[in-house]
Amino acid sequence: MSAYLPLAVPLYGPDFAADPGSVYARLRAFGPVAPVEVSPGVCGHLVTDRDAALGVLNNTDVWSKDPRGWESGLPEDSPVRPMMGWRPNALFNDGAEHRRYRSVITDSFARIESHDLRRQVGEIADGLIQDFASTGEVDLVGQYARPLPLMLFNAMFGMPPEDGPRLVSALGGMFDSTPETATKANADFGQYMTELIGLKAERRGDDLTSWFMDHPAGLGPEELIHQVVLTMAAGQEPTTNLISNSLSRMLSNPDYYSSLSNGAFTARDAVTDVLRHEPPMANYSAHFPRRNVQIGSTWIPADSLVLISYHAANTAPDSEQAGERTDGGAHLAWSAGPHACPVKQPALLITITAIERLTSHLGDLELAVPRSQLQWRPGPFHRALASLPARFGPITPQKTGVTPWSSSPSSSTPPAETSTESPLSSANAGPQPGSYSPAT
Numbered sequence: 001m002s003a004y005l006p007l008a009v010p011l012y013g014p015d016f017a018a019d020p021g022s023v024y025a026r027l028r029a030f031g032p033v034a035p036v037e038v039s040p041g042v043c044g045h046l047v048t049d050r051d052a053a054l055g056v057l058n059n060t061d062v063w064s065k066d067p068r069g070w071e072s073g074l075p076e077d078s079p080v081r082p083m084m085g086w087r088p089n090a091l092f093n094d095g096a097e098h099r100r101y102r103s104v105i106t107d108s109f110a111r112i113e114s115h116d117l118r119r120q121v122g123e124i125a126d127g128l129i130q131d132f133a134s135t136g137e138v139d140l141v142g143q144y145a146r147p148l149p150l151m152l153f154n155a156m157f158g159m160p161p162e163d164g165p166r167l168v169s170a171l172g173g174m175f176d177s178t179p180e181t182a183t184k185a186n187a188d189f190g191q192y193m194t195e196l197i198g199l200k201a202e203r204r205g206d207d208l209t210s211w212f213m214d215h216p217a218g219l220g221p222e223e224l225i226h227q228v229v230l231t232m233a234a235g236q237e238p239t240t241n242l243i244s245n246s247l248s249r250m251l252s253n254p255d256y257y258s259s260l261s262n263g264a265f266t267a268r269d270a271v272t273d274v275l276r277h278e279p280p281m282a283n284y285s286a287h288f289p290r291r292n293v294q295i296g297s298t299w300i301p302a303d304s305l306v307l308i309s310y311h312a313a314n315t316a317p318d319s320e321q322a323g324e325r326t327d328g329g330a331h332l333a334w335s336a337g338p339h340a341c342p343v344k345q346p347a348l349l350i351t352i353t354a355i356e357r358l359t360s361h362l363g364d365l366e367l368a369v370p371r372s373q374l375q376w377r378p379g380p381f382h383r384a385l386a387s388l389p390a391r392f393g394p395i396t397p398q399k400t401g402v403t404p405w406s407s408s409p410s411s412s413t414p415p416a417e418t419s420t421e422s423p424l425s426s427a428n429a430g431p432q433p434g435s436y437s438p439a440t
């Protein structure tokens with residue numbers, strides 16, 4: 001059921017995307033929870049207070065992740081269905097069912113060695129950088145942060161490298177596209193999944209799909225597809241945003257800019273800053289109360305939609321003071337409770353490796369427009385840049401995939417300090433791209 005709430009504040013559209021902070025300030029005036037509209041006609045409540053959020057995320061007796069009671073009132077073609085409609089996967093189930101699905105994902109990721117993951121990310125990053133390195137300009141969202149996690153998932157799930165671009169255009173095409181492109185992207189993704197499952201059913205490999213298939217949880221064919229799709233879909237958007245939001249901060253702040261080569265403020269500092277002040281998923285963790293329940297002075301009807309605002313909870317005026325601590329303060333960017341992100345450490349490794357790889361090759365990278373003029377993609381759930389235009393002194397791989405790189409002869413810009421280093425030699429010298437100790 002999607003009750004209409006007369007005072008509901010819209011979380012879609014350009015105003016929210018341009019200045020979410022002022023919308024959260026308005027929402028906080030309602031108390032710990034406020035009425036919101038996530039899409040025209042689809043209303044619910046948004047928790048903006050950190051303690052109230054933890055109360056929802058941890059109390060499974062009262063709160064369910066199963067949307068079926070609520071979504072029966074949602075139009076079939078509602079744009080929020082892809083993010084909120086029930087499926088047999090970890091995200092939309094409770095209790096033993098949830099633990100079973102989740103164990104497939106956590107146990108399989110636990111088999112991945114950090115150094116292998118770092119190497120894979122490095123190779124994919126280098127391939128993407130080589131595609132634009134000689135041009136001197138790049139959209140770091142469209143040409144780097146968005147394709148990188150998908151190319152990586154293509155490899156991690158065991159598809160040959162040449163299928164990576166198919167996954168990028170299929171899953172990537174589902175964002176920001178016209179209905180026609182979205183329909184085509186959906187069909188292409190279906191085809192990709194059929195081929196992936198077929199390939200691994202025939203011959204297992206050292207990859208996530210094979211480990212999901214052979215996991216003792218014994219997933220059925222439909223359940224298998226849903227855990228693969230969930231992992232790819234849940235990983236794609238926030239990782240893209242974590243990379244690009246962090247890069248946008250690093251490239252617009254002289255403390256980071258001047259430190260790209262000398263390391264006073266690190267990529268990890270930027271990532272920690274983003275997790276706290278601009279979390280890649282801004283509002284999500286859809287929950288549904290099993291009975292009528294009160295938060296603050298607001299009564300929330302059973303089976304109605306309640307979302308958690310990680311962004312508002314992290315940036316509440318009182319928690320901002322706690323955030324002055326050197327660890328950046330506690331934050332909810334990964335959510336909390338039984339459904340908190342199960343892939344936090346690998347996601348950090350991927351993000352930091354991707355950023356360090358880029359900045360080590362393109363040491364003079366700078367934003368092409370001031371950060372204040374960057375466009376943010378509308379939508380209630382994410383904090384996502386539409387694009388991140390940047391420029392740098394061009395470098396040219398002498399032969400694709402082979403070292404060394406040199407500054408482009410056509411370039412009038414002096415080569416960056418690191419630009420003559422080869423991807424391999426730079427990976428082997430000094431602080432390694434992706435070398436970090438796990439953050440919390």
Ligand code: HEM
Nearest residue numbers: 090091234235238239280285286333334335339341343347
């Ligand atoms: C390799 C990249 C990633 C993968 C594969 C991944 C996977 C997942 C999965 C499978 C879940 C559902 C867990 C469950 O319901 O038990 C989840 C939840 C979540 N993830 Fe991640 N994730 C990734 C990166 C990130 C990043 C970068 C962020 C943001 C900092 C993030 C934030 C979250 C949040 C907030 C939830 C809770 C969503 C909810 O309960 O509605 N994830 N993730």
